[in-house]
Amino acid sequence: MSGAGEGDGRLGLRILGGFLGAGKSTWLRHHLHDHPTPPVVVLNEMGAVPVDGRLLHRAAALHVVAGGCACCTRREALIGTLRAICNDRTRAGDASAASGTLILETSGIAQPAAIAGAILVDPVLSRHLRIEAITVVVDGAEGAARLAGDPLARRQLEAAHEVVISRLDAAAPQALADTLAMVRRLAPAAPVTAASFGAAMPLPDLPPPGPAPALGADEREIVSVVLPLGDGPGDTGDWTAFGLFLSALLHRHGQSIFRAKGVVATPRGRLLLQAVSGHVQPPELLPEGVAADDNRVVLIGHVDRPEAIAAAWAAMRAG
Amino acid sequence: MCSGCGYPTLAGHWADAADTTAPERIARRQARARLLAAALAPWRIGVTASMVSPELVLARPDGARAICRTLDEVWLALERWRVPYDPLAAA
Numbered sequence: 001m002s003g004a005g006e007g008d009g010r011l012g013l014r015i016l017g018g019f020l021g022a023g024k025s026t027w028l029r030h031h032l033h034d035h036p037t038p039p040v041v042v043l044n045e046m047g048a049v050p051v052d053g054r055l056l057h058r059a060a061a062l063h064v065v066a067g068g069c070a071c072c073t074r075r076e077a078l079i080g081t082l083r084a085i086c087n088d089r090t091r092a093g094d095a096s097a098a099s100g101t102l103i104l105e106t107s108g109i110a111q112p113a114a115i116a117g118a119i120l121v122d123p124v125l126s127r128h129l130r131i132e133a134i135t136v137v138v139d140g141a142e143g144a145a146r147l148a149g150d151p152l153a154r155r156q157l158e159a160a161h162e163v164v165i166s167r168l169d170a171a172a173p174q175a176l177a178d179t180l181a182m183v184r185r186l187a188p189a190a191p192v193t194a195a196s197f198g199a200a201m202p203l204p205d206l207p208p209p210g211p212a213p214a215l216g217a218d219e220r221e222i223v224s225v226v227l228p229l230g231d232g233p234g235d236t237g238d239w240t241a242f243g244l245f246l247s248a249l250l251h252r253h254g255q256s257i258f259r260a261k262g263v264v265a266t267p268r269g270r271l272l273l274q275a276v277s278g279h280v281q282p283p284e285l286l287p288e289g290v291a292a293d294d295n296r297v298v299l300i301g302h303v304d305r306p307e308a309i310a311a312a313w314a315a316m317r318a319g
Numbered sequence: 320m321c322s323g324c325g326y327p328t329l330a331g332h333w334a335d336a337a338d339t340t341a342p343e344r345i346a347r348r349q350a351r352a353r354l355l356a357a358a359l360a361p362w363r364i365g366v367t368a369s370m371v372s373p374e375l376v377l378a379r380p381d382g383a384r385a386i387c388r389t390l391d392e393v394w395l396a397l398e399r400w401r402v403p404y405d406p407l408a409a410a
Contacts (some may be wrong), residue, residue, distance in 0.1 A: 236337075240350045243334030244358075244390065248406040251394040266337030273333075283336040298372075312407045319357070 002068075003033055010130040011089065013102045015115060018109030018137035019146055019153040020042060020222075020258040020300055021276030023166030023195070027137055028105055030198025032058040034288065042081055044070035046107040047224045047298035051261045054286060069107050078092035078104075078115070102129070102165035103225035106261060108300070109152060109222045112136065123203035123287040129205070129274065138196065140171035142277050148213040152222070155251035157183065160190045165203070169197040173206055181209035217317040222258075225299045225306040227313045229264060233294035239266045242297070243314050246273075246280070247298075249309070254278020256304075260295030270294060332389040345370060355393065360400050 018024045032038050040058035043052055043066075050066040063081050068074035084104065106112055110246060112134045119125045136157050139146065143165065146153045157163070163183050171179070180203070182190055194203045242264065247265040250257060260275035270290075271283040299309060334351075338344045345368075352368035352375055359366060365378040377385040377396055385396035397404050 225386050231364045242355055244351055244354050245406055247334055247390040248358075248394060249403070251391065252405050253407070267343060268339050271336055280333040283333055292393055308407045312409060315409060316358075316406070318356070319354075 004060065010128055011086070011102050012132040013104060013119070013129045014132055014139070015112045015134045015135060016105045016161070017102055017110060017112035017137045017156050018106075018108065019150070019156060020046075021274075022108065022137040022139045022143070023198070024105050024108070024137045025055055025162075026198045027164055027166060028103065028198070029055050029058075029196055030195075031103075032056060037101075039103045040085060042078070042085070042104045044074065044078060044100065044105065044110060046109055046222075046300055047226065047261075049226055049262065049293045049296045049298050051263060051272070051274075051293075051298065052105070054263060054291075064189070070104075071106070071110040071112075071118070075115075075118055079118060079125065082119065082129065083122075083124050086124065088315065089128070095230040111152075111155055111156070111159070116159070133161045134159050134182045135162050135164060136165050136190075137164045138168045138179060138183055139181050139276070140165045140176045142175070144175060144177075144182045144213070146277075147179075147182045149216040151215075151217055154215065157186045160187045161191045163187055163192045165192060165194045166196075166198075168194050168201050168203075169260045173204070174210065176204075177206040177209045180206065181212070184213065197221070198249070202243055222301060223303050223306050225303060225309045227262075227297045227299065228311065229297065233292060234265050235289045235295065236267050238295075239264060241316050242313075245313055249277045249312075250275060250280065257299050257301035259300040260297060263291065263294045265290070265295050273297060332391065334390055344373075348373070351375070351390075359397075359402070359404060360406070360408075364397075364400075364402065372406065 005174050013276045016024050016028060038058050038060045040061045041056055043056065045052060045066045046069055048067040050064045056062055065077045065081055069091050070078040106115060116134060119129055119131065138157065147157065165179060194201050229242055230236065255278060258277060262273055264271050264273050270286040270287060272286050273283050274281045303309065335409045338347050348368035352366045356366040363379045363380045367376045375393060377387060379400065387396055
């Protein structure tokens, strides 16, 4: 990405999309480490509790649009945030200079094409921003099944200018081959690269893909549930019960809960807890301190009865 | 590695990530066993966490037992026993 748009003074924008848990934040986190001049980042999170921003502290500046999807319910908030960034750039007097870049990480259920469309029709943003790429991240381990079963994931991919297949380290060769075949089927013109823990990796030699699956149409609404832990952000009292609850919940309902994430206070410190498709990643120890959003874990998925999850957790807490 | 407490490290179930000392691990397992026993009480399944080994032991009323190293193994054992435990069932 070259920064300001090809000498016309506009700020280059990369839209980073992909389904829940695909690895967008991991890719971006690595990108920030590698980038000689870190970009400004706009982070859109579906949950009311923004978590991924804790990992993106190397951004030149971080703006969060949380509590909904930037392509629909939070579209106006996104437009307002982008306008503010453009205004600041103009005030700073570098609006015609090739200074800085901008990356927008969408929520896992956002439609990158809709966001791009909203930017292009906005009279202010279209003068200040130039969309350089829509990059869509696809989970190499589970992408084929997700793309086959979820039309939302397919629509995201169809908007891609370029595709990153993530989690090369975790993907079995056959799963990776099937994912790659599905990506090439749905986004035949998009160049495909691969990554492991966000770092670019060459695709290995792969077996032939299996038969092309039928494309399903699970159109259920994706919703989020916030589970509070402890009596406040620093209270470690619920960790044991929560470990038990979340483990049982994901074992039984992990196929419909795509994502779980939050920062949890524990006796060891603040642990970043993340789960994708029912699998909990090794928790990451965060720097000391307490943030207002600690001890709130967001679950996102095709949850038929979100109130039941909150009630069940409350019952377990109460013992 | 101490066979009793699993310290310094076990293979690494995420739910064990908060404990850094042997006493913490032992206390956590005991507390987890109590919570699990309460959850499984409708099926009369007992749960114990020994002080001398890192596993949880599930026991059915007919005497059958399952030794589970992690919570994931607990859920699999319950499935084998056809115990329909669902954390959302009571909600």
